[in-house]
Amino acid sequence: MVLAFVIVLRERQLLKTQLLTLLVILFLPSQVLAQSTADLQDFNSAYLEYANTRNSNPDLAREAARRAYNIGRRIFGEANERIAMLAINYAILLTDETESQSVLDEAVTIYQEIFGFGNEAMIDPLSNLGQMLADFDRTHLASQYYVRSLELARTHFGEDSSKVGAIYLELGAVALRAEQFDTAHSRITDAREILYSSTDPAARSNLVRADLLLGDYFLKTRQYEQAIEPLLLSLESLSRYPNADITLRNRIALIEAYENLGRSEESTVHCLFIGASRAFRGNERLQPLYTVVPDVADFTGISDQRDDLRIAFTVDEEGFVRDPVVISSIDSEI
Structure with a gap:
């Protein structure tokens, strides 16, 4: 076994060196000695491009993943766990599901050769x-x-x-x-x-x-009463981690259930917990925990003309909106 390092020589690539080194410090089989340095460089270049563009540019990432997969097969051999992972990286980015499954099955075949069917x-x-x-x-x-x-x-x-x-x-x-x-x-x-x-x-x-x-299933199917029990059960365990994202999501789910049942007081308890766990910064954009979509039936017969309004209001200690006042409008009659 040989520990191979790809050394980045150019000064303009120094910022990438740490990531690149992590990607390419691999225990390689002895046949790698017969491979050219160019293969190693091409592999690492392709893999680095895939890693950097996977979320921002899927088309470019897909081509880079394909190159890394094909070059990797020459370097590491076919029956290698790394090749299975490279195949998966490429397959997930393929848009054609039949082609994607074919490449994924190649990865599974590699695993079966390694571990046994x-x-x-x-x-x-x-x-x-x-x-x-x-x-x-x-x-x-x-x-x-x-x-x-x-x-x-x-x-x-x-x-x-x-x-x-x-x-x-x-x-x-x-x-x-x-x-x-x-x-x-x-x-x-x-x-x-x-x-x-x-x-x-x-x-x-x-x-x-x-x-x-x-609980999420019951919310999605609008069975709000049934959602409360499992959500409270999960919160019993998660409450020991009050600032964790999963705990906050649990409380937001309970807010949705209680609000849809008209039980705002019970919803407020969880709003206060969330407020206490997250300090507000002056430049932070506030996001609603829960929004109510108006029933269009309530607006039957009302003109669908749209106007911009600016409304001032007070938010009390429990997070409720008080004393709304219209302070400007395009429509001067409002």
């Missing part, structure tokens, strides 16, 4: 692949790989294992994102049932997330 060690790579696809909103493909991971987890750990419960939970989250509400409810409730009976720390953490997802 149907081996327990395949569970996590398949789940990780599902997670990466879900992060890019490729929900259909994400579900397929999660299902394959689920089948292996059932075989190796049993139907009631926390590993199976965790994968059910991910399938529920993907279905909820895709607005497949019946499937989401089924998967999430299956996960909760399994995780509730498990005592390992990972299962307890996943149970909290299951409660949050179930």
Whole structure:
């Protein structure tokens, strides 16, 4: 095994050196000695371009990922975990789902060659692949790989294992994102049932997330009363981390449920907690925690002409708007 370093010689590239070095300090097989320095440089150039443009310029990132994948195969060989990851990077950026799945299956084939077909060690790579696809909103493909991971987890750990419960939970989250509400409810409730009976720390953490997802399901399907119980259960565990983003999202979900039920006093409690956890900076743009969309039926017969208004108001200690006054308007009659 040889530890290969790519040295950046040009002064104008100094700012990139640290990232580049992290990307290319790799334990390479001995056949790399036969590869030219140009291959290594081309690989690192392509990978760095992919990493820098993945979020800002998907077209450019896709071409860079393709180059890194093809060059990497020459450098590292076919049956290598790095090649599987390079294939996944490229496949996720492909817009054609059939082509994308073909490249993803190449990655899975590599994992199978390394770990063995149907081996327990395949569970996590398949789940990780599902997670990466879900992060890019490729929900259909994400579900397929999660299902394959689920089948292996059932075989190796049993139907009631926390590993199976965790994968059910991910399938529920993907279905909820895709607005497949019946499937989401089924998967999430299956996960909760399994995780509730498990005592390992990972299962307890996943149970909290299951409660949050179930609450989110009820909100999305406008079952506001049913949303409160699971959201309060998750908050019991998360309240020990009052400033965490997930805790604030939990409280915002409860605000939505209470406001839709006309229970503003209970909603205010969570507004105050959020206000206490986040100090306001003078140049910060305030964002509403919850907004109400007016019922258009209330405006029947009213002109649809639009005018600009400037309104002054007072926000009291509990966050309520008081004493609104119109201070300017295009329409002088208002």
